[in-house]
Each structure stands twice: as C-alpha cells, then as structure tokens.
Amino acid sequence: AQRVTQPEKLLSVFKGAPVELKCNYSYSGSPELFWYVQYSRQRLQLLLRHISRESIKGFTADLNKGETSFHLKKPFAQEEDSAMYYCALSGGGSNYKLTFGKGTLLTVNP
Amino acid sequence: DAGVTQSPTHLIKTRGQQVTLRCSPISGHKSVSWYQQVLGQGPQFIFQYYEKEERGRGNFPDRFSARQFPNYSSELNVNALLLGDSALYLCASSSPGRLYEQYFGPGTRLTVT
Numbered sequence: 001a002q003r004v005t006q007p008e009k010l011l012s013v014f015k016g017a018p019v020e021l022k023c024n025y026s027y028s029g030s031p032e033l034f035w036y037v038q039y040s041r042q043r044l045q046l047l048l049r050h051i052s053r054e055s056i057k058g059f060t061a062d063l064n065k066g067e068t069s070f071h072l073k074k075p076f077a078q079e080e081d082s083a084m085y086y087c088a089l090s091g092g093g094s095n096y097k098l099t100f101g102k103g104t105l106l107t108v109n110p
Numbered sequence: 111d112a113g114v115t116q117s118p119t120h121l122i123k124t125r126g127q128q129v130t131l132r133c134s135p136i137s138g139h140k141s142v143s144w145y146q147q148v149l150g151q152g153p154q155f156i157f158q159y160y161e162k163e164e165r166g167r168g169n170f171p172d173r174f175s176a177r178q179f180p181n182y183s184s185e186l187n188v189n190a191l192l193l194g195d196s197a198l199y200l201c202a203s204s205s206p207g208r209l210y211e212q213y214f215g216p217g218t219r220l221t222v223t
Contacts, residue, residue, distance in 0.1 A: 004152075032210050043113075044153070044200065044214040086152050096209040097143065097166045100152030 002027045004089050006101035013077050014109050021072040021104045023061075023087030032090040033063055033070040034098070039083045047072075047085070057081070077108045114203050114215035122221045123191050131186045131218045135203030141165075142184040143212060144176055145200040153200055159184060160209070188220075196222045 003026040013019050025031060033050040048056045050063040050070060061072045070087060084105050088098040115134045123129050135142050141160040145153035155168040159178035173189045182203075188195055198219050202212035 034210070043216050046211055046213070049210065088152075090210055096141070096204070096212075097155040097158055097168065098145075098153070098212060099155065100145075102150070102152050 002031070002089050002091055002099045004087050004099055004101035006085075006087055006104050008104045009102070010105050010107070012107045012109060015079055016076050019074050019077040019081070019106065019108075021085050021087075021106065023070045023072065023101060025068050025070065025087075025089050027068075027089060027091060029091060033061070034088045034090070035059070035061055035070075035072050036086040036088055036100070037083050038086070044086070077106075079108045079110060082106055082108045114201055114213055116199075116201050116215040116218050118218060119216070120219045120221075122223060124223055125191055125193060127191050127222075128187065128189045129191060129220060131188075131199050131201075131220070133184045133186070133201030133203075133215060135182050135184075135201075136205075136213055139203035139205050139213070140182050141204045141206075141209055142178055142182065143202045143204075144184070144186045145202065146170075147198040147200055147217070149197075156186070156199075191222045193222050196220060 005024045035047040037047045038044045059074045084103050086103045087101045117132045143158040144156040147153045157176040158166040162178045176186045178184045198217040200217045201215045204212045
C-alpha cells in the first residue's frame with residue numbers, strides 16, 4: 001500500500017523566512033515523488049518532481065529514502081508562495097496513479 | 111491550448127440519481143485520470159485510462175465507472191448517488207512520454223442532497 005503523510009495542516013511564516021513543508025511516505029518499492037501546488041482560485045499544478053532535481057520558483061525537494069521523506073524547502077519565502085501544497089507519490093510500473101497527502105496550507109505574512 | 115477542460119462546473123443532484131461528468135484532455139495527451147477530492151483532503155485516485163483502456167482503478171465501489179473515447183476525452187459516471195459522493199471531481203491528463211506529469215482541470219463540484 002502507498003501512503004503520503006503531510007503532518008502540518010497549516011504553516012505560517014513571515015516574508016523572507018525559510019520555509020519547509022514536510023512530507024513522509026510509505027511505499028515498498030522505488031516511488032516517484034512530486035509536489036503539487038494550488039494557488040487561490042487556480043487549478044492544481046505540478047511544482048516539481050524528485051527525479052528532475054530542479055529548483056522551481058526557488059523551491060527544492062530532496063528524496064531521503066532512509067527517512068522516507070520528501071520535504072519541500074525554500075530559503076526565503078515570498079508572499080506569492082501562499083498556497084495549498086500537496087505531496088504526491090506514484091508507484092510507477094504501468095500504473096501512474098498519484099497518491100496525495102492531505103495538503104499543507106502555507107501562508108506567508110508581509 | 112486551454113488546458114484540461116471539465117464540464118459542468120457545478121452540479122446538484124439528489125440521492126439515488128445518476129451523474130455524468132466530462133473531461134477533455136490537453137491536445138496530444140492520451141491518458142486521462144479521475145480523482146475525487148473531499149473537503150479538507152487531498153485528491154483520491156478513482157480511474158486512469160490510457161489509449162482508451164483502463165490502466166488503473168482506485169478503491170471505489172462499482173457505482174463508479176468511466177470510459178475514454180477515440181478523441182481521448184473521458185466521462186465519469188456515478189450511479190445511485192449517496193450524500194458522501196459530494197466532492198470536487200478532478201480530471202488530469204498526461205502525454206505519452208511523460209505519464210507521471212499530470213495536468214489537472216478545474217474540477218466539477220458535485221453536491222448530493
């Protein structure tokens with residue numbers, strides 16, 4: 001079974017402060033991990049994928065297989081980062097379904 | 111490209127009724143997935159179709175069914191609606207070479223009374 005846990009429902013930081021959104025997963029094989037973001041009144045969109053090892057909008061995420069974590073980080077938060085963030089896992093193979101966490105609502109205060 | 115489109119935007123149904131939701135993928139995308147998102151939860155996988163064949167099914171009852179058409183658009187059908195079926199239904203599409211990267215539509219808000 002595959003499971004994604006985002007322990008924080010809400011996270012509030014000040015502009016310019018570092019931010020870390022936590023994600024832990026449970027999966028017996030080698031998963032693909034993703035972060036999706038949903039800004040106010042917009043559709044859910046892919047932010048980044050672990051295998052591409054990119055930095056998108058200043059965000060990075062490192063897959064830690066030992067701790068089964070995929071935390072999302074940004075050194076200096078901006079007000080426009082305020083959004084709902086979902087961590088998601090895919091088990092690969094021929095089934096590309098995504099298993100999502102419950103999401104973390106990030107608020108960046110001025 | 112307008113992205114993934116879904117219709118209708120909102121829908122109100124009565125318990126026991128049947129509903130059909132529609133999804134048009136991004137041009138060139140051949141895979142469509144359906145998700146249910148209940149308030150306060152992340153999206154939960156219902157179905158995935160690729161090249162008109164079912165590739166995966168989530169833990170949903172047989173009241174839920176779907177199909178994909180030759181133009182790769184898709185329909186999700188839910189029979190014998192229950193109050194608990196009230197949710198946002200999301201459709202996502204992906205391209206043949208990048209099936210992991212799913213592009214979501216705006217969703218259909220279904221309310222069952």
